[in-house]
Amino acid sequence: MWIRLERRPEASHLMSYASPAIAIVLMLIGGLLLFAFLGKNPIEGFKVFFIYPLSDLYGVSELLLKATPLMLVAVGLAVGFRANVWNIGAEGQLIVGGIAASAVALYFQESEGAHVLILMVIAGCIGGMLWAAIPAFLKTRFNTNEILVSLMLVYVAQFLVSWLVHGPMMDPDGFNFPQSAMFEDSALLPLLTEDTRLNLAFVLALGALIVGYVFMFRSFAGFQMQVAGYAKNAARYAGFSARRMIWIGMLSGGAMAGLAGMAEVSGPMGQITEHVSNNYGFAAIIVAFVARLNPVGIFFASLLMALLYLGGEQAQQYMNLPSSISNVFQGMLLLFLLGSDVFINYRLRWKKEVAV
C-alpha cells in the first residue's frame, strides 16, 4: 500500500472552507506538543494561551482592540489579493500611515475639536497609500515585482520612523527617549467604554469590513478584480484594465494599513515610537488567507490572530516563555493552512501495489 496525491477533477468547495478549520486544529495540536517539549503542562499552556485572555470583559476588549488593525489591514489587502496583486508591504504602509497621522497630531498640539482626528484619519490613509503607490507605479510602469518592492519598502519605513523619533519627532521634554510627545486628547480616538482601551477604530474596522464586502461581492469593480485573479486572459478579453486593478489593489491595501497605523498611534499608544506596529502588517496577510479573502472570514480570523497575540503575552507573563511564542503560533497557522490548501485541488488515494 502506498499513498498518492491525485488531482481532483474539480476544486473542492467544501475543502476550501474546511481547510482553515483543519489548520486551526493542527495549530492547536502543534501548540500542545510545543508546550510539552518545552517542559510545560500542555493543558495548562492551552488554558493560559486561549482561555485566560478571555476570562473577563477587559480581556475581551483587549482582544477586539488587537483585532482592529488586523481587520483593517486584512480587508484592504484582500481586495488586491483577489486580483493577484500581492502587496506584502502592509507593515511599511502601516508605519508610514502612523507617521503621517502623528505629524498631524503634533502639528495641531494646541488645537481642540474634531478636525484634528478627521485630518489624522485622512493623513493616515494618504500616508499608507503613498507608500503603496511606489510599488504600484513601478509595477505598472516598469513591470517590477510588487512582492519584492513592497516588502523592501517595509524596512525603509522602519528606518524612517526610527530616524524621526530619534530626530525631528522626538519629544523635546522626553529625556532623549526615542519617542514623540504624548498626543493631546483631541488627537486621541474616543473610547467605546470606560475602563477599557477599546476605541472608535473598532467601529471603523467593522465599517471597512462591510464596505469591503459590498465592494468585493456587489460592485462591478470588485467583480473585475476577481476575474483578473481567476483568469488573466479572460480579464483581458473582457477589456478590464490590468493597470487599474493594480492601482486599486495596492492603494486599498495601503489606505487600510495607513488607517490601522493611525489607529495605533491615536489609540493604545497615544504617541509614536519605533514600535508603531506589532507585526500587524504581516499577521494580516495570514488573516486574509485563513479568511479565504472574505470579509466575514476576516472578522473571525482577526479575532483568532488577536487571541494568539494575547496568548503570547500571557504565556510570557505566567509561563516564562518568550513572547515570540505567538510568532511561532502564527507561523504554524500559515504553514498548516498552506499544507491543507493542497487538498483543495488534490486528494489522497490509497493504492494497492500491482506488479507491472
Add this chain to the structure above:
Amino acid sequence: MTSETDDSQESRLELRGITKIYPSVVANDDVTLSVKRGEIHAVLGENGAGKSTLMKMIYGVTKPDAGEMKWEGEVVNVENPAHARSLGIGMVFQHFSLFETLNVVENVALGLPGNPDLNQLAEQIAEVSNRYGLPVDPLRLVHALSVGERQRVEIVRCLLQNPKLLIMDEPTSVLTPQAVRKLFDTLRQLADEGCSILYISHKLDEIQELCHVATVLRDGKVTGDCIPSEETPKSMASLMIGKELPVPEHNAPVELGEVRLQLNRLSQKSDDPFGTELQDIELEVRSGEILGIAGVSGNGQQELLYALSGEKPLADADAIVICGQPSGRDMPDLRRRNGMGFVPEERLGRGAVPRMSLTENALLTAHYKDMLKNGMIQFDKIAEFARQCIDGFNVKCGGEEHAANSLSGGNLQKFIMGREILLAPKLLVVAQPTWGVDVGAAAFIRQQLIDLRNEGTAILVISEELEELFEVSDRIAVIAEGRLSPVKQLADTNIDEIGVWMSGMWDQPASVEVSANA
C-alpha cells in the same frame, strides 16, 4: 463477438464489459470493443458519449469500475500512462500536455524513459516529422506554437516510441486538406506496418475514408459496430445521435448593407519572436454577409484575432474601422460598445472564467447592457440574461449558478456564442466556432451564425475547418504567413483551390491546383 480463440490470437486490444461510473453519471456502460493488429478503428460519438473516458482507461489515466482489458491476449491492468507506453500504447490527446516554457525537444524528452541526448533527439524529431509530413522545429518553445503545431508535436512524440496502438483524439481539425491526406497516408502506412489505430472523430467523411471498422457510442453504451465503407454519413450519424443530422440552411445571400468592419493595411509586428507578423491586411465585411478566413493554424490567425478584439491594440487607429469608428487603438470593451461581439478560440480561461458561475460569466461581456447601477451589479438582471443564453442556445447545464468549468466544451461554446449573439452585435468576430464540438452542437452553432447574418449582422469567421467555412461563408479568404489572400465569392472557388492557397500560393498559376488533388 466472434469465437474466443480467433480473437485472442489476432486481437491486439480487447475490452469486455468496461464500466465506469462517476458520482453523477455513468460514463461507460458495459463497453465491449476489439481492435485487431494493423486495424484503423474509429470510435464515433458525440461529446459526452464516453469516448474520452474509454480512451483514458485504455491509456491508464483512469481505472474502470468493472470489466476487463486484454492486451495481446493477456489480461492487463494499466496502472498509469507510463505503463501504457511501456506496453506500446501511445495517445494524442485533444487537449495537449506540453510544458509551455520548454522547447519541443525538451517536451518530448520528458515523456521518454531515461535521460535522452537532446541533440540526437532533435535529429530524430526532425526525421520523423519530415517523414510523416508534420513540420515542427525541434528548438522552438511550445508557448510560441499554435494549436495545430502543438498537435504535431504530440503526434511526433508518440511516433518516436514506435507504438503498437496509437490513440488519436480528433486529430485533423487543425490541418489543411492536403495535410489531412498526408496524415491519412501516414496512418495507413503505420497500419500496414502493423500498428493498430484507435481514431476518435466526429467527422464522418474522414472516418469513411480512413477507418476499417467503427464502434459507435451513445450515452456511454455501444449502439453499434459498422464498416464505414458500407455505410453512409447519414446512417452513421443516426447511429451516433439517434436521429438525422441537421444540415444548416444557407439561403441565398441577403442584400448587403453598410460596411461594418474595414481593415486598412493592418500590419503588426509580433512581440513574440516566434509569432507571425501581420502584413498589410485589407478586407471589408458588410452587414448581412459571412466572410470566412481559412488557414493552417499558426499563420497569423491568433495575431489577427488579438488585433481585432483589442486584446492587443494597434498603434494605428485607422487600421481597424468598426461600424465607421476608427478603433485600432481601442480596448476590447470600447469596441464592444461600438457594436462588435467577439468569440475567442479558447473558451475556458479567455472566453469564460472557469471557476465563476454562468451568471458571472455572462456579466463578463454583457455588463454594458444596463446590468449595472451606480457601479453595483444587478444580479437579477444578469441572471435573467444568463438564463436566456442557456435556454436560447440549448446549453446543457445544472443552471446559471453552476461554474463554467462544469460544462462540456460544446455546451460552454454554445453559452459563449449565445452570450455574444444575444448582445445583438452589429459585427461578430468568431474564432473556431465549433472546434472540438460534437456534430449536433456544431450544426446548431453554424445555423445560429447563418440566422444572425440573415438578420443583417456582419460576421467574420476565422476557422481551420474548411468544410465549416464552405458551409457558412458567403465569401472566403485565406491567411498564410501573416498575409491575406484575395477574397473570393464562395461560388467562384472550391476546397482544393483554397487548400493550395493555405500554403500561401495564391500568386501561382492555376495549374498548381490540379496537382494538389493527386
